[in-house]
Amino acid sequence: MTHDNTGPVISKFKSLGATRIHNPRQPVFTIDHDVQNKTAKNLQKYASIEAFGRTHGIDFYGAGRGIGHQVLVEEGYAFPHTLVVASDSHSNMYGGVGCVGTPVVRTDAAALWATGKTWWQVPRMIKVELMGKLAPGVTGKDIIVALCGLFNKDEVLNAAIEFHGDGIEALGIDERLAVANMTTEWGALAGVFPVDEPLLDWYKKAVDKMTLRTFSGASSSLPPPPEHPRLNEGRLNSIRSSPIHPDNGAEYSSHLTLDLSTLVPYVSGPNSVKVATALPKLAQDNIKINKAYLVSCTNARASDLKAAAQVVKGRKVATGVEFYIAAASSKVQAEVEKSGDWGALLSAGAKPLPAGCGPCIGLGTGLLEPGEVGISATNRNYKGRMGSPQAQAYLASPAVVAASAIRGVICGPDSLDLNALPQNERPVFTSSTPNTIPGASTSASPAEPLVDGFPRSFGGPIMFTPQDNLNTDGIYPGKYTYQDDITLERQAEVVMENYDPAFAKNVAEVRSSGKTAVLVSGYNFGTGSSREQAATALKAAGVPLVIAGSFGDIFKRNSINNGLVCMECPELVADLTEKYAKSGARGNGGVDGELTVQPGWELDVDMQSGKIEVKQGGKVLREYQTRPVGPSVQELWLRSPNRTNASPQTNMYSYALLAALAAPAVAQNINTTYLTGLANALNGLGLTSLASVASSIANNTNGTALLAQLSQGNKTVFAPNNEAFGRVPQNVSSNTDLLTSILSYHIVEGHYNASDFAREPNHTIVRTYLTNPSLVNLEGGRGQVLVIERDDGNDNDVKILFADDDVDVQRTTGYENLIVHVVDDVLTPPGTISETARQEDDFSQLAGALQTTNLIAPLEAIKGVTIFAPTNDAFQAALAALGSQAQNTSVISSVLANHVINGTTVYSSALTSQNFVSAGGQGFSFSSNSSGTYVTSGSASARITRADIPIRNGVIHRIDRVLANTESNPDAAASAASSQASVAATGEFPTSPVMSQDPGTHRFPSGSANASIRTAVAFPSGAIFSVLAAGMGALIGGMLIL
Template sequence: MIRPEHVMTHDNTGPVISKFNSIGASRINNPRQLVFTLDHDVQNKSTKNLAKYYNIETFARKHSVDFFPAGRGIGHQILVEEGYAFPYTMTVASDSHSNMYGGVGCVGTPIVRTDAAAIWATGKTWWQVPRMIKVELRGHLAPGVTGKDVIVALCGSFNQDEVLNAALEFTGDGIAALSVDDRLAISNMTTEWGALVGHFPVDDTLLEWYEGVLKRLELRTFASATDSSIPPPPEHPRINRQRLDSVRANRLASDPGAEYASHLVLDLATLVPHVSGPNSVKISTPLPELEASHVPIQKAYLVSCTNSRVSDIAAAAAVVRGHKIAPGVEFYIAAASSAVQQESERLGDWDALVQSGAKTLPAGCGPCIGLGVGLLEEGQTGISATNRNYKGRMGHPNAQAYLASPAVVAASAIKGYICSPDSLDPAALPPTKAPTFFANTPDAAAASKTAAAANEPILPEFPTSFSGPLLFTPQDNLNTDGIYPGKYTYQDDITLERQAQVVMENYDPTFASLVASIREKQAPTASPSNSGAKQGIILVAGYNLGTGSSREQAATALKAAGIPLVIAGSFGDIFKRNSINNGLVCIESPELIADLTNAYAKDGKRGAGGKDGELTVNKGLEISVSMKDGTVVVKGLEGGEKNYIIKPVGPSVQELWICGGLEGYILKSIQADSPAASP
């Protein structure tokens, strides 16, 4: 169990309140632990959304919770600005990009809505301690190459799940020259890389950055001292001299000779600007190569918690001064926070972007999550300084989305196609070739075989087996946007029945109807209290299933559709958390995935659809998964029967399943701790 320093929730605070109430909790365990930030759907001025925001604020006031209203900025940026994310602490958020806090030496990691409710009620939740990977950054970046290029190149080069569900420790002599804004961008997108944590060291660069923050706070105090009309501000509760001096005096570092699960190396001096996509962070291309292709764009975005800070806006402004946005291109800008926008306005950078023709949006998420104005339309191509370019996330599924640094986005908006800024000197860059990487990574398949098998004790009310028809989605990195589209995420009153109707809509629009037709032919499933066989449709997918955002509905929609168990080569941890918390069982079986891929995927490769072009393969296979000894039997595979061995879920996961998920488990704990429960 972990007890984080702080837990942040944003627009999803509403559903967390419902969960908090449903588990029978009546008070917040530690109000100082909580932070509410409204940032996702801030353009939505409908009566329904404003009422939701009002109810969240009312709850915050009632329970003395720190609250930041819509317009103040993106939660992750606020947590850094306001010191909730602070060196040598652990802060979590019900949002996948809490990895960003690693940029300031804080262990930031995502939790999900149900975890948030558990922390509100008890101060803690469960966490599976991840493997540690060292990511060594050597050398120095060439002029014009940024932290965004570093993480885009890493995502595209180590794109075989090398860091999946790991905690990354960034080391190396190249770190000292990376600004804190660069570190925040890199840490932020370690989420897309598949990691749970992206942690930078607390070094002189970071400490000097905090000295600058303190100086700005002290200037406020000085202004109040020289102007009697300005009341002196109190000392900042989290960013103050005493706390910073304590960090400076107690510097921590990993032990010499510490062992890691693997060791990755990037020579920064070999890196040129990179562009991610289209529609996948697993694909990255050196900018000079892509620029030669002259890819036209219709939209450009300088928004999000990744690259919309003061330095990012300044970089984009330097590119657009004296120019106008290209005809036929819309360029949208939104600061990461109101404080960022105010500083950028003071510096003249914000006005430079506006004068070039950029369209302003309120400080918040907006287009990055597929909400509000300016989304990609069918057939359009966009380039963005955000963190995700999943198919359909920023608009229509039949649009193309690329990711790049703010300067490249601004240059592309000016010229109308993906290109480098004029200030980028090709002669100062290293040769355009693959950057120099080194990896020492254990073979994942071999590791899974070692971990397989072993008999697990079965708790009395947990099913001894799961069985039913097998559906195969021949796709790696099937993300939560594909499983549950973002446009439904903040419809808090959506029913489970409706979730089942839209499940997989962005991946395979026919999936929900296919599942429904199979369920109609099935016998009734066993009840949750039945310790015998549990029947249902068994979904089998590729690797890194459920990567991406923290939306809980990706798990609940599958379960609502009648899928009690999912098998994959590997899982995105945040999807796995949501599944465990909601009673959807997750099992890994690389061997089964390999056989299904060879038999039914196009050209024996995942990601190209089935042999007949289908996105969901339904060949009438039947599967049975024993929770006693890990035996998996698949009938009908290649006309016969094949057996596999998997590692069954342990007692901890079984107990959560029996309780109906984490909500039920916390309710049970609260009832056990209440005076009425005492003899």
């Protein structure tokens, strides 16, 4: 799942060179964080995310539907015995329903979209046993707040938790979700409850409710709608029949227990989840509040809102207090509106917010101002997270939050009988760790080999932040997180703003002196959210290395992906703390109260051995040992953007190319002088990545043959720059056969200068060397094409057109027989019909319909197909116009058959000069006027709004209306196939300017060039009509359902 961060994930996905989602059923998009922001810019961002989702067939839930984690539970994506990841740190919440939920980061999400896979290093497992039964007035929120405060020495840091014990059975599912949700703040990577009878009963009620909702209002004249794809009896019965339990005698790295019967309500804070105080004790301090919040994915479900409503019913929010409420989802809000609980809260003076994250992430209305105090039912109270860093925030259960809002001070509800609560000073809890569990050690770390190009050492002045649990809100404030267009320079200006506003200025001064700072901090550095800017902002500020006692796993994952080096050295942290932290302890700044200490020490880390030397005035004060980073992390650092001291070794690439080409050059009698010059030319042009790729395919038979072709006759080459090749996934770059085929899509026979390409609104089609049948399936074994146009106002501005994007030519140069156009992206061969339909925004209905029909297989099996594809608006208008006939599959099948030419790839240059017959046996005619070019079938006409969208086995022309010709003639279709067979056998494809991408008031260009083009070939068989018609009937059935 991704949410408002989907935009950056899309950018990363595209930067990988990916063009299709590996499995569109895996991703889910939920808009939830900044939903109060109604600016045109934010609404456009949301619209772009939705369009991308629709194009690729991804489930999308828009602003107002609710918080993503809640939606995933409500809609059955998070389900018992499954693994669900999300690009958000509170994915742990899914553990409340027996689902292993764990966070990934943006880069991981993009890779998952492209490959269907992600990685997860199996963490240590911890058994948390909840015993006994809660006293009245004590809730699940109190359990997790107490656990965070009682076990606050990183006992569960970067671990996975299994909850056990007899105390679980009495916990409601909403309470389990709240506990699991905040295992993130506790430091764990997952917190999973068992799949027991109460959970299965809860799901049974959800399935029954879903069934009632599905069938409510259904017309008796129509078939019943299908069951819910995830919340259904079959899936639930499968869980019942195949339960999963821990193995008998399973070993855990540690065993923690909490006696629930000894627990009282707890409040965490201020400004830390590691500090928790029993409510009866804290209430004695009479702490005044300014704001109260009942929002978030932790505690804004129906039972939470009900608990708060019971507290405030018939009362008013205290003067001077603002009480903000937001349901976790639209479903929750509908439920509490029906029950009257929402109305009770509003009557008391609560201020409603839309279902979403809002103030929990520091966005929107009602944030804490300097000097204010707030109490919240959310999951984080880090300094500055919910507003000003000069404010104080506490966390508590919904009932305590509501009571505090009514009285204006932190307190419990009137119904809470303090005398009936357990009277012990602290709850009963224990912790045990088997002696057999080995501890981490850095004293005997073996040396790691250095990858070529990775620095031998890192070093610089130490900047010491004497603070444990320095969280991502402190490193990079949440208010900047969803500014997708923020620059790295701006990130550097706001880094550590919530922790130390002077940090950015101080690190900039270090950088201006020609040095790079090394940040040293305490334990659990980077705990908190999954925002990758916590890593990129530090790196942008000039901090290439962070050393800490330990790291939050999500931060470390982001750092690895973005080239920020992280190393652990508790001994160095201890020495700095003793000498420079106030009172020799972390948490109160330096000796003089400064938040960041600059002791005048410098350090140097040997990246191969892990040895750290700390110096002052050039004198070594002490040496430390840390664990060096491994080769895989080094490789990612080398690939990361904006890294320092990384110069390209162009001579090495040139030599590698020559060495690789030497043997095949002799074997195939290749002109070695030409190859030597080519290597030097690539080097001189700065195309070192292309040189490296060429060397990698030189020992491949097909690769050698392709390189040999370059020296024979005039060629035009489209050469991706180094940045473009840097975005190619490793599984592609390591596959020489695939690389060879992709490179062949960049080579064209003949010379084409920029001025040779048609000026927009026209374009030129050129045939490439790509003929690999796994990537192109055109008639006669022909190569795939490129569609290219020149800017109307700039003769040198050339771009290559694809279904969903353009690739720009940056500059043009040459070498001997080659014209070389340097381009800013690797040219990806066109995808299949269904892939292209998902990419093109205006075909989203077609893409969705294709998924529900068997039309894909027969169309994609044809060698050469031409499709006149109506837009979304055209589909809608046609269905409305057809009225009752839209239910007649035979009529609709005939209509859609008259949009397809089987076995023939007809580019726009040939449309006006030849006659074609549709798969329905109906003739096509074409005409042009001042409004554009039109295609006619029978009495139905449509304007071609975009021509020549290449697909793997043909071409698509976008039209603005459905060709509502219901006639069909299978015999005519078969006859046409026979008569055109001879044309297919001899047809050639000369290049010429053809129709524009958006013809508007322009016609097809006329002249002798068009008259000689022959792209028509034979239909494979008249029998295809019956298969196609059946498939198209299913397609329309799918469209009507959609």
